Amino acid sequence: xxxxxxxxxxxxxxxxxxxxxxxxxxxxxxxxxxxxxxxxxxxxxxxxxxxxxxxxxxxxxxxxxxxxxxxxxxxxxxxxxxxxxxxxxxxxxxxxxxxxxxxxxxxxxxxxxxxxxxxxxxxxxxxxxxxxxxxxxxxxxxxxxxxxxxxxxxxxxxxxxx
Numbered sequence: 001x002x003x004x005x006x007x008x009x010x011x012x013x014x015x016x017x018x019x020x021x022x023x024x025x026x027x028x029x030x031x032x033x034x035x036x037x038x039x040x041x042x043x044x045x046x047x048x049x050x051x052x053x054x055x056x057x058x059x060x061x062x063x064x065x066x067x068x069x070x071x072x073x074x075x076x077x078x079x080x081x082x083x084x085x086x087x088x089x090x091x092x093x094x095x096x097x098x099x100x101x102x103x104x105x106x107x108x109x110x111x112x113x114x115x116x117x118x119x120x121x122x123x124x125x126x127x128x129x130x131x132x133x134x135x136x137x138x139x140x141x142x143x144x145x146x147x148x149x150x151x152x153x154x155x156x157x158x159x160x161x162x
Contacts (some may be wrong), residue, residue: 024054044076
């Protein structure tokens, strides 16, 4: 990735990484950004249902080797679109990890046409379902984890002092 300006794919993947910082399950921090025509439709991260305790506070709720306390990032991104009346038809999902089996089916049903990831996920049938549904998977290198912003180098910016 260039230190000057990231590609669109790098930009949206890096945003997915930032979104994942809100995740509340210590087993996996995942972020998802739904995008269409280079515009962000919604974001999602894995966390508990509204009003419930978080895994970080009270431990994970494990069933069949999966934490069922959390809603996955992809589902939360789709739900946000639903709440706000935003169509996901034809969108791209930028996700920090390959979606799990259930999330892959939800993304397909939501009309997502491309998945962009930089890491895989254990025990998922996502690729099989994406292939059946003709959803493209683009695997990229993980974006840099630094943000290149130097306030002092911008002549029009002024640092806030307290």
